[in-house]
Amino acid sequence: MQKLLVIVGPTGTGKTALALSLAKKFNGEIVSADSRQVFVGMNIGTGKEAKSSKLKVQSGLGKWTVNGIPIYLYDVVSPDQKFSLADYQQLALEKIKEIQSQGKLPILVGGTGLYIQAVTEGLKIPKAAPDWRLRGELEKKSLDLLLSDLEKIDPTTFERIDKNNKRRITRALEVYYQTGQPISALQQKYKADFDILKTGLTGSREELYQKIDERIEQWFKQGFVEEVDRLAAKYDHNLPALTSLGYRQVIMYLEHKLSLEEAKQRMKFEHHSYVRRQMTWNKRDKTIYWFDFNSTDLVFRTGDLVKNWLSEETST
Incomplete structure (x- = not known):
C-alpha cells in the first residue's frame, strides 16, 4: 500500500x-x-x-x-x-x-x-449541479433562518458545519432540495x-x-493591502474568495468603511475564531x-x- x-x-x-x-x-x-x-x-x-x-x-x-x-x-x-x-x-x-x-x-x-x-x-462527494434559481432564493434568507432549516433536515451536517459560512450552509440545503437526501448521507466514505x-x-x-x-x-508589511487592492480592481467584491477571512476586512478598509487599525483588529479576532474551529475539528481525529x-x-x-x-x- x-x-x-x-x-x-x-x-x-x-x-x-x-x-x-x-x-x-x-x-x-x-x-x-x-x-x-x-x-x-x-x-x-x-x-x-x-x-x-x-x-x-x-x-x-x-x-x-x-x-x-x-x-x-x-x-x-x-x-x-x-x-x-x-x-x-x-x-x-x-x-x-x-x-x-x-x-x-x-x-x-x-x-x-x-x-x-x-x-x-x-x-464520495455528491455532484449535484448548482441550481442558480434555488441558490438565489436561499441566499436571500438570513443566516439564522438557513441554519434553522439545516438543523431540521440534516442535523448531522448542522453539528459539524461552520456556522458562519453562509456559502457552505446554502450548498448543503441546495443539495438536499435537489436530491431529497441530506448531504451527510450522500457524503459516504x-x-x-x-x-x-x-x-x-x-x-x-x-x-x-x-x-x-x-x-x-x-x-501588512509584505504588501497585503496592495494585494487586495489589485484583486478588488479586477473582481467583484462580493465573490466568495474576496469575502473570505482577511480579504473582506481589507476591502472594507479600501471602501473607507474601516480604518486600517480596525481592519487589522477584525482580522485578528476572526482568525482567532477560525483557529478555535480548526482545533475543534481536529480533536475528533x-x-x-x-x-x-x-x-x-x-x-x-x-x-x-x-x-x-x-x-x-x-x-x-
Whole structure:
C-alpha cells in the first residue's frame, strides 16, 4: 500500500515549513489542502510561501516550487471561478498518485479539514449541479433562518458545519432540495487506498493567538493591502474568495468603511475564531500524532516518526 504523509493544524503553526523540511529529508513533494490557496493572486493572505533570503520561490499555475520542492494545488483557478470540494478531491488524488508513481513521498498539508477528510477518508462527494434559481432564493434568507432549516433536515451536517459560512450552509440545503437526501448521507466514505500517517502541529490558544497576530502584522508589511487592492480592481467584491477571512476586512478598509487599525483588529479576532474551529475539528481525529509547533526539535522529532513509519512493512 502506498504511503501518504499528512500534516494538519491551525493556521499559522508552520505546517508548510515543516513539510518542506520533511520533503527534503524523505524525497517528498507537497500537495496543498487549503481552500483559498487554489486561487491565483491570493498569496499573502492565504499563507503561500513568500520569496525571502531563505526561500527561493518559482510560481506557476497549479504548482509553486520552493527551494526545489514542488507544492501542488497553488494557483489552480482565478478568484471568480468555481472550485468545489469534488474538484479538489479529484485533483489532489491525481497529484498524490502521480507523486507516488515517481517513487516519492506525497505530503498533504493544510488547515482545511474537509479537504483533508475528502482525501484521507475517501468521501464520495455528491455532484449535484448548482441550481442558480434555488441558490438565489436561499441566499436571500438570513443566516439564522438557513441554519434553522439545516438543523431540521440534516442535523448531522448542522453539528459539524461552520456556522458562519453562509456559502457552505446554502450548498448543503441546495443539495438536499435537489436530491431529497441530506448531504451527510450522500457524503459516504470509501476505503482510502493509502497507508496514512497523520501528524499535527498545535499549541496553547495564547501561543496560537500571538503567532497569528504577529503573522497578520507581517502580512501588512509584505504588501497585503496592495494585494487586495489589485484583486478588488479586477473582481467583484462580493465573490466568495474576496469575502473570505482577511480579504473582506481589507476591502472594507479600501471602501473607507474601516480604518486600517480596525481592519487589522477584525482580522485578528476572526482568525482567532477560525483557529478555535480548526482545533475543534481536529480533536475528533484520534489518529493524529500531535507536536508543539514551538518545539525547538520539531523537525527531528517528526522526522524520527516518519522514518520509523516508512520502514514499516505494509500490506499490499
